[in-house]
Amino acid sequence: MRAVQVTRFGDPDVLKVAEAERPSPISTEVLVRVIASGVNPVDCKTRRGDGVSRWVGPPPFILGWDVCGVVEAVGYGVTRFEVGDLAYGMPRFPRAAGAYAEFVTAPSRQLARVPETISPIEAAALPLAALTAWQCLVDAAGVHHGQTVLVHGASGGVGHLAVQIARAKGATVVATVGRTDREAFATRDADVALDLVGGTDTSELVGTLRRGGVLLAVADGATDEVKRKAGARGVRVMEPLVEPDGHGLEEVSRLVDSGALKVTIDGTFPLERAAAAHARLERGGVKGKLVLEVSRR
Ligand SMILES: NC(=O)c1ccc[n+]([C@@H]2O[C@H](COP(=O)([O-])OP(=O)(O)OC[C@H]3O[C@@H](n4cnc5c(N)ncnc54)[C@H](OP(=O)(O)O)[C@@H]3O)[C@@H](O)[C@H]2O)c1
Numbered sequence: 095m096r097a098v099q100v101t102r103f104g105d106p107d108v109l110k111v112a113e114a115e116r117p118s119p120i121s122t123e124v125l126v127r128v129i130a131s132g133v134n135p136v137d138c139k140t141r142r143g144d145g146v147s148r149w150v151g152p153p154p155f156i157l158g159w160d161v162c163g164v165v166e167a168v169g170y171g172v173t174r175f176e177v178g179d180l181a182y183g184m185p186r187f188p189r190a191a192g193a194y195a196e197f198v199t200a201p202s203r204q205l206a207r208v209p210e211t212i213s214p215i216e217a218a219a220l221p222l223a224a225l226t227a228w229q230c231l232v233d234a235a236g237v238h239h240g241q242t243v244l245v246h247g248a249s250g251g252v253g254h255l256a257v258q259i260a261r262a263k264g265a266t267v268v269a270t271v272g273r274t275d276r277e278a279f280a281t282r283d284a285d286v287a288l289d290l291v292g293g294t295d296t297s298e299l300v301g302t303l304r305r306g307g308v309l310l311a312v313a314d315g316a317t318d319e320v321k322r323k324a325g326a327r328g329v330r331v332m333e334p335l336v337e338p339d340g341h342g343l344e345e346v347s348r349l350v351d352s353g354a355l356k357v358t359i360d361g362t363f364p365l366e367r368a369a370a371a372h373a374r375l376e377r378g379g380v381k382g383k384l385v386l387e388v389s390r391r
Pocket residue numbers: 134135136222223226246247248249250251252253270271272273274275290291295311312313314333334335336377378379380382
């Protein structure tokens with residue numbers, strides 16, 4: 095099968111198309127023929143030797159997590175899928191999944207059926223970004239009606255979905271869109287701040303929260319200084335790392351099919367041009383998501 099490998103850690107041009115062995119599903123796994131693979135900042139970080147590279151291991155390896163495709167085979171014990179189903183997910187993260195390829199295997203409970211109202215390209219853009227937003231806002235912070243949620247970095251992959259998920263839960267959303275947008279930092283007494291930018295802004299976000307509020311330090315985690323400042327103000331700090339989550343994805347599918355959650359595709363690239371997709375994401379200014387087209391439905 096065709097796959098895109100990280101041949102060594104470095105710039106986008108270390109991504110090379112290679113022939114790789116088609117994986118086989120063991121018990122509880124499914125084999126997916128990939129239609130599209132989503133591109134995330136963690137793909138770029140891992141390509142550079144940062145991100146989750148310590149769990150993926152040394153090059154060469156096939157990059158990528160977000161995937162949408164057709165179930166080609168099911169291993170012993172699988173009850174959630176049949177051959178021919180359209181499935182999506184972000185299997186095995188933070189270990190390698192090898193989603194930049196024509197076939198992947200995945201534990202069946204880490205996938206969900208694709209929402210009926212969207213294309214495979216849109217579905218491939220969702221899992222890692224939407225589950226990050228869902229697990230942070232709903233699972234970790236328990237966002238509910240009447241609360242105020244600040245989303246820092248709202249025009250990106252996670253941010254544009256987080257805004258919609260918070261609104262679907264009945265929250266008022268305050269957001270930053272773009273590097274020069276600082277207005278939201280005047281907010282006081284927010285219940286939840288979702289930090290998708292990091293750097294020194296993480297510390298500044300503490301000041302936007304009420305006592306008992308929650309800072310979700312998604313981009314870079316929180317420094318000791320941020321934790322001290324938050325502790326002094328009675329703000330809780332969480333450093334979430336997104337996890338594969340078939341049931342969370344079913345919730346995402348429901349939101350999508352209800353019309354409450356729309357994913358924005360900024361651009362698509364053929365699998366062979368994964369390096370160009372990485373260069374585009376690293377340049378900045380992407381509104382929503384980039385997706386690799388792998389095969390036809
Ligand atoms: N912990 C986890 O589990 C987890 C999961 C998913 C993502 N992440 C991390 O979270 C971050 C965001 O992910 P993503 O997929 O949303 O990335 P993304 O698509 O690149 O979006 C980031 C957004 O932040 C904007 N931005 C950058 N600097 C800003 C600033 N100073 N003020 C306001 N907006 C600013 C960017 O706009 P411009 O491009 O126009 O500058 C971009 O729209 C990344 O670092 C990613 O690795 C962590």
